[in-house]
Amino acid sequence: MTQQQIDQQTGDEGTDRTGAAAVPQTAPETSRKSGQETGQPLLKVTDLQRYFPFREVQGLKMVRATVKAVDGISFTVRQGQTLGLVGESGCGKSTTSRLITRLDTPTAGTIEFQGRDITHLKESELREIRRDVQMIFQDPYSSLNPRHTVGTILSTPLKVHGLHQGKEKARVQELLELVGLNPEHINRYPSEFSGGQRQRIGIARALAVEPKLIIADEPVSALDVSIQAQVMNLLAKLRDELDLAFIFVAHDLGVVRHFCDQVAVMYLGKIVEYGDKKKIYEAPEHPYTQALLSAAPDINVARGIAPKERIRLVGDVPSPIDPPSGCRFRTRCWKAQDICAQQEPPLLSAQADESLRGKREGGLHLQACHFPEVKTDLVAEVESA
Amino acid sequence: MENPLNAMPGAAFEIEAEATPPPAVVAPEHKDVRTGRSPGQVAWDRLKKDKVAIVCAVIILFFILVAIFAPLLTALQGTDPTTGLPASPDRTNTDLVDIDGNPLVGMSPHHWLGVEPRLGRDLFARWAYGARPSLIIGFVAAAASTIIGVTLGLLGGYVGGAVDRVISWVVDFFLSLPLLLLVLAIVPIVQLRIAGGNDLTAEELSTIRFWVIIAVLVAFGWMGLARLVRGEVKSLREREFVQAARAIGVPTHQVLFKEVLPNLVGPIIVSASIAVPAYITFEATLSYLGAGLVEPTASWGRTISDAQNSFAIYPLWLWPSVIALSALVLALSLLGDSIRDAFDPTSRR
Ligand SMILES: Nc1ncnc2c1ncn2[C@@H]1O[C@H](COP(=O)(O)OP(=O)(O)OP(=O)(O)O)[C@@H](O)[C@H]1O
Ligand code: SF4
Numbered sequence: 178m179t180q181q182q183i184d185q186q187t188g189d190e191g192t193d194r195t196g197a198a199a200v201p202q203t204a205p206e207t208s209r210k211s212g213q214e215t216g217q218p219l220l221k222v223t224d225l226q227r228y229f230p231f232r233e234v235q236g237l238k239m240v241r242a243t244v245k246a247v248d249g250i251s252f253t254v255r256q257g258q259t260l261g262l263v264g265e266s267g268c269g270k271s272t273t274s275r276l277i278t279r280l281d282t283p284t285a286g287t288i289e290f291q292g293r294d295i296t297h298l299k300e301s302e303l304r305e306i307r308r309d310v311q312m313i314f315q316d317p318y319s320s321l322n323p324r325h326t327v328g329t330i331l332s333t334p335l336k337v338h339g340l341h342q343g344k345e346k347a348r349v350q351e352l353l354e355l356v357g358l359n360p361e362h363i364n365r366y367p368s369e370f371s372g373g374q375r376q377r378i379g380i381a382r383a384l385a386v387e388p389k390l391i392i393a394d395e396p397v398s399a400l401d402v403s404i405q406a407q408v409m410n411l412l413a414k415l416r417d418e419l420d421l422a423f424i425f426v427a428h429d430l431g432v433v434r435h436f437c438d439q440v441a442v443m444y445l446g447k448i449v450e451y452g453d454k455k456k457i458y459e460a461p462e463h464p465y466t467q468a469l470l471s472a473a474p475d476i477n478v479a480r481g482i483a484p485k486e487r488i489r490l491v492g493d494v495p496s497p498i499d500p501p502s503g504c505r506f507r508t509r510c511w512k513a514q515d516i517c518a519q520q521e522p523p524l525l526s527a528q529a530d531e532s533l534r535g536k537r538e539g540g541l542h543l544q545a546c547h548f549p550e551v552k553t554d555l556v557a558e559v560e561s562a
Numbered sequence: 563m564e565n566p567l568n569a570m571p572g573a574a575f576e577i578e579a580e581a582t583p584p585p586a587v588v589a590p591e592h593k594d595v596r597t598g599r600s601p602g603q604v605a606w607d608r609l610k611k612d613k614v615a616i617v618c619a620v621i622i623l624f625f626i627l628v629a630i631f632a633p634l635l636t637a638l639q640g641t642d643p644t645t646g647l648p649a650s651p652d653r654t655n656t657d658l659v660d661i662d663g664n665p666l667v668g669m670s671p672h673h674w675l676g677v678e679p680r681l682g683r684d685l686f687a688r689w690a691y692g693a694r695p696s697l698i699i700g701f702v703a704a705a706a707s708t709i710i711g712v713t714l715g716l717l718g719g720y721v722g723g724a725v726d727r728v729i730s731w732v733v734d735f736f737l738s739l740p741l742l743l744l745v746l747a748i749v750p751i752v753q754l755r756i757a758g759g760n761d762l763t764a765e766e767l768s769t770i771r772f773w774v775i776i777a778v779l780v781a782f783g784w785m786g787l788a789r790l791v792r793g794e795v796k797s798l799r800e801r802e803f804v805q806a807a808r809a810i811g812v813p814t815h816q817v818l819f820k821e822v823l824p825n826l827v828g829p830i831i832v833s834a835s836i837a838v839p840a841y842i843t844f845e846a847t848l849s850y851l852g853a854g855l856v857e858p859t860a861s862w863g864r865t866i867s868d869a870q871n872s873f874a875i876y877p878l879w880l881w882p883s884v885i886a887l888s889a890l891v892l893a894l895s896l897l898g899d900s901i902r903d904a905f906d907p908t909s910r911r
């Protein structure tokens with residue numbers, strides 16, 4: 178891309194990067210589902226930060242450093258809604274998941290669940306939250322205790338929260354049926370199940386406490402492709418039947434595409450683009466999102482049509498210990514300018530997020546780039562198909 | 563506007579037919595798998611098929627029975643015709659030795675192994691009773707050091723932070739001490755502190771010494787397991803099933819004892835089964851060196867020490883203890899190996 182094009186782009190998009198005007202004026206869409214705006218705010222995350230301090234020996238010196246795993250991210254999830262959290266390995270997705278489930282405590286920022294600040298609740302005060310927020314894990318081989326039978330695994334949450342007292346076994350069998358497993362297998366050990374079946378057990382465990390929000394940390398990435406679809410279908414079915422809110426973590430945009438209402442794209446601990454699914458997939462504005470979209474297999478391959486433009490990301494993700502100054506994506510960005518190294522493109526804040534809601538007909542769409550540019554080429558042929 | 567993307571073929575959610583297969587489809591996949599067996603049961607089944615393990619278990623059981631029924635076995639010898647008294651491990655019989663201390667009785671119906679030179683005590687009784695301190699010390703010390711090692715290992719590994727640093731430091735400190743030298747010096751000192759000043763009988767002193775030895779063995783024997791457990795717990799606590807238990811709200815102590823600990827049963831049993839023969843050997847060594855059990859307690863280690871100089875003249879004084887000690891330690895060690903193999907099929911001999 179030439180400088181001229183960039184100038185033109187920035188002019189076109191009217192990138193006055195201050196306050197609410199950060200959102201470029203793209204064609205408004207009238208066919209958006211309006212339900213997305215009206216749901217109850219279930220989870221509200223504001224400026225969430227998690228730094229891991231560590232000591233490292235360099236020569237004879239002990240050097241203190243921090244891994245900025247999550248560095249100021251904000252988003253909201255509403256009742257019955259699904260947010261996709263997407264980014265490459267190491268960008269802080271799992272750390273974010275563990276913060277929201279309060280398996281870990283943030284360095285800064287707040288987490289509100291149903292209006293209640295749960296950021297610094299002690300383990301003893303978290304009981305209710307533990308019922309309302311559940312997690313599905315990535316690795317079905319490590320997420321089930323090999324020493325417990327399925328019956329024990331699924332009755333533990335019931336016992337801990339005193340649910341279905343005296344009828345635990347019936348409930349466990351009901352849960353097994355709910356996730357498409359044979360209720361007779363209650364006395365089997367995890368090793369007697371396949372990966373997909375194990376993941377179903379993990380899903381049943383999360384459902385046992387009847388949660389409102391489920392965080393699924395790459396729930397299918399460890400499974401065979403053929404089984405991925407089955408598990409995704411199961412999750413979609415359960416979500417609709419039980420009116421669950423989801424945070425679905427994935428490392429590419431392909432998997433979450435048909436599952437999410439909104440998508441947040443993460444890069445090195447920050448959200449670089451956040452918006453309604455349609456916006457992210459059909460009119461992505463951040464170069465990183467565009468690159469991810471271009472790489473997502475089910476867009477290019479499944480359709481059998483080569484996209485007009487193919488973006489290939491080069492280089493590795495820089496270390497979160499010493500992230501690049503300014504825009505963190507600049508070391509891999511083909512549009513990077515001097516300003517990108519000097520100034521960090523404005524971050525998303527919950528306030529900006531709320532103030533934008535309802536004002537813009539086009540729905541939620543935010544990104545953090547000095548030179549945003551709508552790229553419809555990546556999905557253009559779908560429009561005309 | 564209908565989003566055409568949703569109607570795309572091959573999209574994740576279009577494969578509705580394959581969704582949630584009915585239970586009937588799931589079942590046949592595991593026809594061949596034996597169900598409902600925990601890894602512990604699998605290890606137990608393997609152990610039962612191990613011939614070496616069976617032989618060792620029989621030998622160990624034999625000595626346990628000897629220890630339990632020592633009074634009964636001793637009584638089987640009947641009443642000594644010279645003294646008119648039944649055999650006993652403790653009673654000295656000057657009638658049965660000559661003026662130089664040489665025994666007047668050899669292997670005989672009333673003294674199956676003859677009598678001890680100098681003191682004239684019944685050797686079979688001392689041999690049978692001698693199984694008791696070895697086995698008690700071995701098993702009690704192993705149990706106690708296992709409990710301490712597991713507790714501290716769990717604590718350090720799971721809690722982390724300052725607690726972990728302190729525990730690790732103590733482990734390193736104890737491991738760095740010259741064990742034998744210290745034990746040789748410590749046992750008499752501890753004994754003196756407990757018994758010091760009081761007028762105690764030889765039996766009472768001997769009992770105190772017995773427990774002091776167990777305490778010292780435990781004090782220097784828990785670190786290996788603590789270190790092992792700590793390492794295992796550190797890696798287990800990052801495993802997703804522990805995270806899942808925490809996310810469910812399982813209380814910390816239950817996470818430790820119901821989620822983490824069951825995964826350590828193998829290493830713990832293996833470590834304990836290896837510790838038993840080690841402690842027995844150590845007790846025998848201490849007794850042999852004179853820092854172990856004291857008279858009048860019958861001990862194989864002491865007997866070996868006392869008898870070693872005259873084994874050519876009085877073989878029945880020395881050899882029964884040597885054979886018993888070797889057989890017991892060997893059987894326990896081999897059983898320990900078998901248990902390890904049973905828990906870890908990849909290390910099969
Ligand atoms: N306990 C920890 N101590 C130090 N650094 C950590 C810790 N946990 C995570 N990190 C670091 O934080 C960064 C983000 O990790 P995280 O696991 O959240 O990434 P991720 O997006 O889930 O990646 P993946 O796709 O590989 O699961 C990584 O660089 C990781 O090394
Ligand atoms: S702000 Fe970042 S993403 Fe945007 S052009 Fe500059 S380097 Fe690229």
Ligand SMILES: [Mg+2]
Binds near residue numbers: 270271272394
């Ligand atoms: Mg992860």
